[in-house]
Amino acid sequence: MTALLDDFLSGDPSRVLHATWETIASRDIAVLRPLVPAVPRIRRATEALDLGGIIYANRGHLDHALDKLAQFDAGECWCAGYVGILTFDPKKEEAVDHVRIVSTSEPGWSMTYQCECVVCGLTFDVEQGDHHFMWWKWVPRGAIRPLPKR
Numbered sequence: 001m002t003a004l005l006d007d008f009l010s011g012d013p014s015r016v017l018h019a020t021w022e023t024i025a026s027r028d029i030a031v032l033r034p035l036v037p038a039v040p041r042i043r044r045a046t047e048a049l050d051l052g053g054i055i056y057a058n059r060g061h062l063d064h065a066l067d068k069l070a071q072f073d074a075g076e077c078w079c080a081g082y083v084g085i086l087t088f089d090p091k092k093e094e095a096v097d098h099v100r101i102v103s104t105s106e107p108g109w110s111m112t113y114q115c116e117c118v119v120c121g122l123t124f125d126v127e128q129g130d131h132h133f134m135w136w137k138w139v140p141r142g143a144i145r146p147l148p149k150r
């Protein structure tokens with residue numbers, strides 16, 4: 001049992017959310033692979049938990065983490081995980097060499113980015129907005145691609 005799996009199954013909302021964010025951020029196959037077969041157990045162990053969330057329900061973030069495990073299991077590129085969540089900052093993703101920012105609109109609170117996944121080459125249009133906190137909506141130009149074999 002991995003540490004993250006322990007957290008997911010702990011029944012403790014703060015530990016579940018820790019595992020949720022670690023899973024959403026991770027591209028480590030050794031971390032993710034053991035979690036894949038445990039998704040049904042994680043769903044059962046978390047379905048009655050109150051995960052809170054002030055502006056956006058944390059339940060949605062847990063669902064995103066479990067969707068990411070399904071995408072990983074299906075062999076989809078890591079960039080599939082940008083879709084359907086508002087927390088990925090293009091500048092931070094570029095800083096860790098996950099994407100390349102191809103172009104932007106005039107910089108400001110509300111602006112757009114065009115980003116290219118450095119792994120599969122898929123282009124995303126990213127809208128940045130500010131509603132209580134900064135958010136980014138990633139929309140792929142085309143279908144999500146398979147994770148290239150290396």
Ligand SMILES: [Zn+2]
Binds near residue numbers: 119
């Ligand atoms: Zn990609």
